[in-house]
Amino acid sequence: MKTIKRIHKAEYRPIADLVTYCPMPTQSLQQIDPFIFLNHHGFQTYPAPNQGLPFGPHPHRGMETVTFILKGDIMHKDSSGHESVIGPGGVQYMTAGSGLIHAEVSSDEFKRDGGDLEILQLWLNLPAAKKMTEPSYVGLQKDGIPTFELDKGKVKIQQLFGEWDGVKGAFEGNFPITLSTVYLKQGGTFERKIPADQNVFCYLVRGVLKVNGTEVMFRNLVEFANDDEKIEIEALEVSVLIFGHAAPFNEPMVAQGPFVMNTQEQIQEAYQDYRDGKFGSWDH
Template structure:
């Protein structure tokens, strides 16, 4: 078994009227290279005629976002011309690269009708040689993402990046990474071996799991030691888990606001380029 180093509880950080919890970065965990930031919005229910998500136009450079829509929807627009509305079970993958401006808001229909909302956004770092790559975006609905079952159907795996059990991920990452959203029924279990060289991102969205013999509750992130071995998971109740793993870059990282670079000078250049209009124009 791969030893558990620490279990980190997400901190409550509301944004306007949006219920938000974050397990990383916190006082106890800065990041797990190359996984650098996670916000868990909801679960909450919006009334009709609401304002929706508060993430209007803002810039990014040097990193990527993976956005998991569990309930509600999210409308993505960016300065490269991409636009889509993704609903429950769908995932968005955006590479900021050299820089773009994007907005993440609720659809007009959601703002009018309201409803349940639960959305998570994970930031991935980009290696130094790809920080200035061309920006890109792809949004996939639930039915467009490959899934497979374990434990006689008690565990359903939505394969996002990399390969697991012969199923290739729906997205092609910009560095070697494996990531899945895993839906477990009560009593469902699985085991997965992960190389000691890779850091594990293990965040429990909902439910309760027994992980390598230790109980883990929802809104908790499990940090593992870097050693050979497997992780064993059993659901004490219905649960949703985000599981990723990748080798660390082991490069300097300077994160400031929406920019994630390798040096302070590059951060200053990012602000200057953004102010000079080099991230594209916003025509929405």
């Protein structure tokens, strides 16, 4: 089985009144190339009325976001003209590429009525050759994402990227990647064989798992060595897991604010292009 190098506990980093935990990057873990950043917002209950999510218009370049809506909703709007409101169980996939401005806020209904909220956002790097690709966005509700079951229904897989047991993911990535949301009932198990040279992303959102024989608590990220193929997972409680893998780019990365590039010069160019209006106009 794959050796567990280290288990990283998510750090508490609230944003305004939004409960937020971040397992990566931290002092102990910069990235799991090409997975570069994760924010875990919630679980929390918002009163009625409320201000909702605090992520007003801001730019990005050189990376992608995958946003998992477990509870509550998120309203997306960007300078490329995309708009959507995605509810519980839905997922958003945005490629910033050459640059865009976007906002991620709560719907008017959520701000009026309140409710439970738990949302995670994972940043994926883009390879150097695709840093300046055209921006794109796809938002899918829960019923638009392929799902299947393992272990007699005790494990449910939401397939987002790549393929698992012949089930193709909902999104077409800009590089080869497999990514799933895994819902496990207590006692549910699954096993995966992943090429030893690929990096594994394994973050436990809720519950308690046994991963390759080691107990892992919720809000922890498991870092694996690249020494074997097999991963065995068993749910000791009802659990939710974000699970994926991809070959590392092994390219230099400079991340500064909302931009992720390969050199400091490219970062400065991104800031200048944003100031010059090259990321599109924002119409409130």
